[in-house]
Amino acid sequence: xxxxxxxxxxxxxxxxxxxxxxxxxxxxxRGELVAFLGPNGAGKSTSLRxxxxxxxxxxxxxxxxGRDVVADPAGVRRRIGYIGQGNGAGHSQRxxxxxxxxxxxxxxxxxxxxxxxxxxxxxxxxxSLAKRTVSNLSGGQRRRLDIALGLMHHPELLFLDEPSTxxxxxxxxxxxxxxxxxxxxxxxxxxxxxxxxxxxDTMAERVMVIDHGRVxxxxxxxxxxxxxxxxxxxxxxxxxxxxxQAAQTAERIASPHDVTVEGTAVRLRVTRGEAVLPEYLxxxxxxxxxxxxxxxxxxxxxxxxxxxxxxxxxxSGTAEQDGGKA
Amino acid sequence: xxxxxxxxxxxxxxxxxxxxxxxxxxxxxxxxxxxxxxFGPLLTxxxxxxxxxxGSVWQWFVPGILIMxxxxxxxxxxxxxxxxxxxxxxxxxxxxxxxxxxxxxxxALKEIAPLVVQAAIIVVCVMPFGFRLYPLGALxxxxxxxxxxxxxxxxxxxxxxxxxNREWLFYGVQQTLLFPLLILSGxxxxxxxxxxxxxxxxxxxxxxxxxxxxRALFAGDFSQPSVWQGALAAxxxxxxxxxxxxxxxxGSSG
Numbered sequence: 001x002x003x004x005x006x007x008x009x010x011x012x013x014x015x016x017x018x019x020x021x022x023x024x025x026x027x028x029x030r031g032e033l034v035a036f037l038g039p040n041g042a043g044k045s046t047s048l049r050x051x052x053x054x055x056x057x058x059x060x061x062x063x064x065x066g067r068d069v070v071a072d073p074a075g076v077r078r079r080i081g082y083i084g085q086g087n088g089a090g091h092s093q094r095x096x097x098x099x100x101x102x103x104x105x106x107x108x109x110x111x112x113x114x115x116x117x118x119x120x121x122x123x124x125x126x127x128s129l130a131k132r133t134v135s136n137l138s139g140g141q142r143r144r145l146d147i148a149l150g151l152m153h154h155p156e157l158l159f160l161d162e163p164s165t166x167x168x169x170x171x172x173x174x175x176x177x178x179x180x181x182x183x184x185x186x187x188x189x190x191x192x193x194x195x196x197x198x199x200x201d202t203m204a205e206r207v208m209v210i211d212h213g214r215v216x217x218x219x220x221x222x223x224x225x226x227x228x229x230x231x232x233x234x235x236x237x238x239x240x241x242x243x244x245q246a247a248q249t250a251e252r253i254a255s256p257h258d259v260t261v262e263g264t265a266v267r268l269r270v271t272r273g274e275a276v277l278p279e280y281l282x283x284x285x286x287x288x289x290x291x292x293x294x295x296x297x298x299x300x301x302x303x304x305x306x307x308x309x310x311x312x313x314x315x316s317g318t319a320e321q322d323g324g325k326a
Numbered sequence: 327x328x329x330x331x332x333x334x335x336x337x338x339x340x341x342x343x344x345x346x347x348x349x350x351x352x353x354x355x356x357x358x359x360x361x362x363x364x365f366g367p368l369l370t371x372x373x374x375x376x377x378x379x380x381g382s383v384w385q386w387f388v389p390g391i392l393i394m395x396x397x398x399x400x401x402x403x404x405x406x407x408x409x410x411x412x413x414x415x416x417x418x419x420x421x422x423x424x425x426x427x428x429x430x431x432x433x434a435l436k437e438i439a440p441l442v443v444q445a446a447i448i449v450v451c452v453m454p455f456g457f458r459l460y461p462l463g464a465l466x467x468x469x470x471x472x473x474x475x476x477x478x479x480x481x482x483x484x485x486x487x488x489x490x491n492r493e494w495l496f497y498g499v500q501q502t503l504l505f506p507l508l509i510l511s512g513x514x515x516x517x518x519x520x521x522x523x524x525x526x527x528x529x530x531x532x533x534x535x536x537x538x539x540x541r542a543l544f545a546g547d548f549s550q551p552s553v554w555q556g557a558l559a560a561x562x563x564x565x566x567x568x569x570x571x572x573x574x575x576x577g578s579s580g
Contacts, residue, residue: 084417
């Protein structure tokens with residue numbers, strides 16, 4: 001569905017060349033649900049804008065649904081749907097009119113447009129707003145309309161740029177329900193960008209982590225955690241001296257650089273923590289050390305990002321300006 | 327074919343809010359009506375006015391006001407696009423397979439509708455005050471106004487795309503160009519009594535020819551050379567406007 005090779009985009013900002021996206025290779029197959037995860041300014045939106053023909057690449061190639069984005073942008077546009085960061089509906093337009101216009105833009109005939117618009121108005125709970133002017137809608141209602149616009153022509157590949165930004169939890173859940181439905185009913189391939197860890201974690205089957213314009217990890221969320229972060233075992237002992245001994249014991253089980261001591265607490269990064277913990281406790285017992293507390297925590301995608309970049313995604317999330325808008 | 331269908335789609339989309347809210351057309355007539363009511367009477371006292379007008383001052387002034395609506399109102403239309411660029415509606419349309427030229431042409435063609443309606447209202451308003459209507463000439467005058475409006479509209483949209491998220495740039499350029507074009511076209515006051523350098527400058531202003539043509543047409547006089555000159559100027563303006571506009575639209579990234 002999506003294949004890119006060395007996709008690159010640079011911008012000139014105040015006489016300086018900014019590399020927003022640096023040689024990104026993406027391969028997404030039909031039916032996948034992929035999240036592009038990274039802090040603001042990582043190059044997510046810029047990549048998406050190249051894939052949706054909004055922005056020509058500086059170098060590299062991209063094929064989307066079998067069409068080259070540079071050679072045949074119209075061919076790409078016919079086959080994809082796009083829900084951008086902003087509101088897609090014109091403010092002075094009426095809800096239903098915009099849906100019809102969207103369908104017509106994709107070459108659907110009038111009858112099909114009306115039928116499809118009704119279907120979406122019902123399923124997105126917009127029926128009572130059909131004749132409303134867009135400027136009178138609430139933020140959540142507008143976002144639902146954006147989704148309806150993106151789904152109007154049954155695209156086989158749907159791009160979403162930060163779809164849930166600014167949504168309350170209820171609307172977010174609602175959005176995801178819809179996306180799941182679309183996948184189940186039509187087998188739509190979905191590619192979205194997000195900087196919400198939880199969203200990428202719970203919803204996407206595959207997460208591509210992007211930072212400073214490069215893809216730095218690409219796998220299922222579970223495997224990223226296992227491979228890059230691992231479970232975190234924390235035990236506490238009586239005092240610092242015991243902690244040092246406990247750490248020595250730990251180094252027989254885990255590799256030394258994954259063991260840290262902080263006061264009376266000893267932490268180990270391991271794979272399959274639930275199996276390692278009992279073994280570790282037995283080893284401590286055998287050595288005459290008594291663990292006071294013990295805990296295993298599954299890693300989050302933030303731990304993955306931390307392991308990859310040395311930064312927390314939560315902290316870097318707001319620090320940088322989004323290069324995609326440059 | 328796709329160009330025609332797509333232009334139709336964009337045109338209909340642009341027309342809807344205008345039809346739904348026709349009062350906005352009447353409100354935007356405020357400025358030209360003020361000029362008509364307050365500036366028009368001043369003209370009768372201007373020396374040399376009578377012979378420039380060749381009789382009724384209204385007959386001379388009203389066609390200029392029609393071109394003025396075309397210039398003022400239509401050159402602002404890019405602001406709508408600027409707004410849709412900010413909200414994301416323009417970006418959404420750019421990702422659809424709509425023909426790029428249609429995205430511009432459909433918008434530019436829509437400018438005709440408010441223009442013709444407003445011009446008709448103005449003409450009806452001044453008829454009780456001795457404005458004589460020559461139906462055939464007036465019809466040709468409306469056509470000229472429409473072509474002019476398409477050109478100005480297309481240029482305004484091109485300016486909006488070039489300004490992109492910098493509203494100050496759009497309004498700055500638009501406002502800066504407006505008054506020189508207005509004064510140097512002889513729209514408000516006859517240029518015949520002006521100094522030579524000013525008249526020389528006005529020869530380079532396409533609006534001069536369009537205003538002259540509009541006056542001849544509304545006087546029912548098709549024989550004057552200003553008619554074909556003005557028609558040519560309007561056609562060239564529309565062609566250049568559309569060419570520049572389509573080029574900008576192709577390069578637009580939302």
